Amino acid sequence: MSELHLTEPAPLDLAASSAAVCDAVLKLRGAPLHAALGRIAAALLASPEGSFDAGADPVSAPEEGTLEQDVVAGAEHFGRYRVAGRSYGADDRRQLDSLAGLTATLLQVHALAQRTTHAYAQVEAQLAHQSQILDQIHESVLTTDLMGYITSWNRGAEQLFGYSALEAVGRHILFLYADEDPHHPPEDIPDAFAAQGGRMMEVRRQKKSGEVFWASLSLSPLRDLEDHPIGLIAYLTDITERKQAEERLHHLAYYQELTGLPNRTLFGRLVEQALTVTQRNDAIACVLYIDLNRFKLINGTLGRRVGDELLRRVAERFRGVLRDEDVVAHLSGDEFAVGLFDIRQHFEATTVARKLQACLAAPLKVGEHELRVGASVGIAVYPQDGQDAETLLRMADIAMQRAKEKADNPDRSVAFYRMDMNEGMQQRMQIESGLRHALGHGELVLHYQPKFEIGSSRLVGAEALVRWRHPQRGMVPPGDFIPLAESTGLIVQLGEWVLERACAQAAVWQGAGLPPFRLAVNVSAREFTASLPGRVADTLARYRLDPSWLELEITESTLMHDIDDVIAIMDRINALGVALSLDDFGTGYSSLSYLKRFPINTLKIDRSFTNGLPADTSDCAIASTIISMGRRLGHRVIAEGVETLEQLAFLSEAGCDEVQGYLYAKPLPAYEFETGLRENWLLTTG
Structure with a gap:
């Protein structure tokens, strides 16, 4: 208990006492505050003794010769005023009661302010703690509003993208997109998405340096206290190395490492896809099976290193004479295949076969060697010779073997799987060869x-x-050679x-x-x-x-x-x-x-x-x-x-x-x- 004994107390009226209580509550804490409140009560009632007991329990009746009043606000009990040393009347009790009510109100407000300040301090500490955690984790974390504008940016994001938080916050998320992504407008981040939950995906993004990389992106909704969506939380992790490894595995699975061309597996898939379109358009497709002549002799004589380089040069020449829409594959060893899908007549495949053979006419220089290889070509036609890629490839292989066996010059041998097509092809090839000769020989x-x-x-x-005066056939009708020329x-x-x-x-x-x-x-x-x-x-x-x-x-x-x-x-x-x-x-x-x-x-x-x-x-x-x-x-x-x-x-x-x-x-x-x-x-x- 804190007490103040006043032999001659300085009198205070109620207004002055109220001001003194306010000042004390604002400036003092603990025992000094309690002592000051006791002095103020004694001065108000002109009492020799006055005290404020913060730990006293409520009592029903004071001791003889004293005046007491509990300081209570609602259910909260803050203590008790006690004055003594003279006789007290009803007016004294009213004044002490008013002083106790004011004191209770002030102490209640002060306690609430203290609790609020403490709560804010705890929130600030918790936010600082969480910010430290976000900055220490490996993932980059950023948030956006519902329109896609960045609202926060952690240290992981700074390290991943190269932009500081000052550079990133406030900008639209699209500035991080790689070249192929900007066609997605901001409205691609809808309110409905944020309301329905998160999503994971693999995306391409761009760093400040301009480097494009692969990232694993996880999106989750950001909600307010009423659980309404207000934006998105994005977690990104660089997965470029994993994607590159996957691409390498995919390339190994579907491409010939030596030439970089599709292998037999991928060729089959590409042909199957193209045949679906061909069937829908009621069109014609052809598969060419190509076998190199004299390659095995070169490979056995000069060694595998020279043979491998020769195959790479052949693949380059094949790609150079084919259209972008044609599919060329390296099946194995010295065997290649070509798929033709945008053709009007099956005999157009013979023109392509001739181009493939012609591109090998010039020597291929490998190191100090000038090497010559030729090609025999077999052709299978969809849908006559097969309804799927594997069948067409097998029929084209048979046609290639037939072409090689029966030809005087294997390097110029071309054969269809169906014999009736071969007859027409031979006539067509004779006309084509003759027309080329005619152009230069009058x-x-x-x-x-x-x-x-x-x-x-x-x-x-x-x-x-134009008329063609053939030395053996006489006048060749234009209908026989104009379509061929086209x-x-x-x-x-x-x-x-x-x-x-x-x-x-x-x-x-x-x-x-x-x-x-x-x-x-x-x-x-x-x-x-x-x-x-x-x-x-x-x-x-x-x-x-x-x-x-x-x-x-x-x-x-x-x-x-x-x-x-x-x-x-x-x-x-x-x-x-x-x-x-x-x-x-x-x-x-x-x-x-x-x-x-x-x-x-x-x-x-x-x-x-x-x-x-x-x-x-x-x-x-x-x-x-x-x-x-x-x-x-x-x-x-x-x-x-x-x-x-x-x-x-x-x-x-x-x-x-x-x-x-x-x-x-x-x-x-x-x-x-x-x-x-x-x-x-x-x-x-x-």
């Missing part, structure tokens, strides 16, 4: 078929048509030859003083590239040929891709003064909305529509529509394949401008054409 010639204006019967132009790519060389010879002949007629007329040259889709206008300009300049002599005929299929690029090429050709004609119109799929944009001079009605005139009502309707549409668009219209007077009469009545066909003249050699021009046909520049 076997090709141009014939010229005149074009006449309806009504006046004046000659307005001619079409240059599928093998020889059409480009053939087209260049035709343009060259046609311009040379036109230059002769120009020099002879003949009035100019349009000499039409067919241009294939493969030739119609950005280099064509330059080639045409160079040819005209070389022969000093006026551009009014030349017309280029293009087919509708040429116009089906990259419309803007096609129009740009056509504009450049027109700028040279060379006319453009749309050949075989009506057989393709050109959009009428584009037709008005094409800078063409003439529409040519395909002979497939002319043949039925005038008996076939459908052909009549189509021909009439083409003529009407062409005239409305300001184009001249010519019909090819006109052979009867009835066809001519219909076309004349429908408003067709020009005709071409056997009714007037068949394609003629240059000298016969010139004779007809000078003796029989009137010439007009139209």
Whole structure:
């Protein structure tokens, strides 16, 4: 008990006493506070004795000659005031009761403040403790709000990404994504995801240095005190080494380590996937089985190191001649396989086989050795020879063995599994080989078929048509070699030859003083590239040929891709003064909305529509529509394949401008054409 004995206490009124209690509670603690409260009570009641007992229990009645009052707030008992030394009345009791009530309130508030301060201190200590734990763990931990903006960033994240918390907090999480990830917008982190729970995944992320790495990412929802989602907690661990190890294992399982090409297992899977698409498109696919000739001799004589390097060089050459969509595999030893899935006819596989064999014609330099190997190729066709990859590969292997056994030159041996396909292939290969020879040995010639204006019967132009004068077979029909030239790519060389010879002949007629007329040259889709206008300009300049002599005929299929690029090429050709004609119109799929944009001079009605005139009502309707549409668009219209007077009469009545066909003249050699021009046909520049 703390007491203060006052022989002559200094009197205080209730207001002064209340202020003194407030000051004491704010400034003092423990015994000094209790002593001060006792002095204040004695001074208020002018008592010789006054005390505040903090440990006293509540009592029902005070001792004789004393006045006591418990200091109580609600259920809390803080102590008791006691004054003594004189007689006390009801007014004294009321004053002491007021002082006790004020004291109780102040002590209760003070205790609450102390508890709150202590609680805050504990929370701060706990947060600091947790922050230390987060900074010490190996994982990087970060949090984001529901929009994906980073709200916290631990030391592990700093070490993993290279960004400090100051650099990262407040930025959107997308700045950490690797190149392939930014197409995922911020809304890919939805409220629903945070509400439904966590998720684990493997992702690619980017460090401050620019290095891209693999990370294991675990996402968990971040919730507030009411359990509402307010963001995400992300835990990331660098797993680059593990992913690289997995990739190495995958590569070992599915690729030949020596050449880097798919092995037999992966080839089978890739073929199966492609066959699914092929079947859905009702298309054709082929599997080629390739066996190298003389490899075993080289490997046995010069050693495995040279043999391995030789296989790597062969693989590089194979990849160089195949398209991106073709699948090439190294099966084992000196055996390779190729899958072809985007082909129109099975015989196109022979063209690929020839390319593979041709790429091995030049020696392969390995160290100090210049080595030559060849290849025998077997071909299996889907779906005729098999419905799955393994069957097709087995059938192609059988075909390869057959090709090698029966060939005079194994390096040029190619065989289909089915014998009837082989017969067609042999004929095709003979034509292809002969056509290549013809291009360089003067076997090709141009014939010229005149074009006449309806009504006046004046000659307005001619079409240059290539003919093959074979030394043994005689004249080879264009239908036998033009499609082959298109599928093998020889059409480009053939087209260049035709343009060259046609311009040379036109230059002769120009020099002879003949009035100019349009000499039409067919241009294939493969030739119609950005280099064509330059080639045409160079040819005209070389022969000093006026551009009014030349017309280029293009087919509708040429116009089906990259419309803007096609129009740009056509504009450049027109700028040279060379006319453009749309050949075989009506057989393709050109959009009428584009037709008005094409800078063409003439529409040519395909002979497939002319043949039925005038008996076939459908052909009549189509021909009439083409003529009407062409005239409305300001184009001249010519019909090819006109052979009867009835066809001519219909076309004349429908408003067709020009005709071409056997009714007037068949394609003629240059000298016969010139004779007809000078003796029989009137010439007009139209």
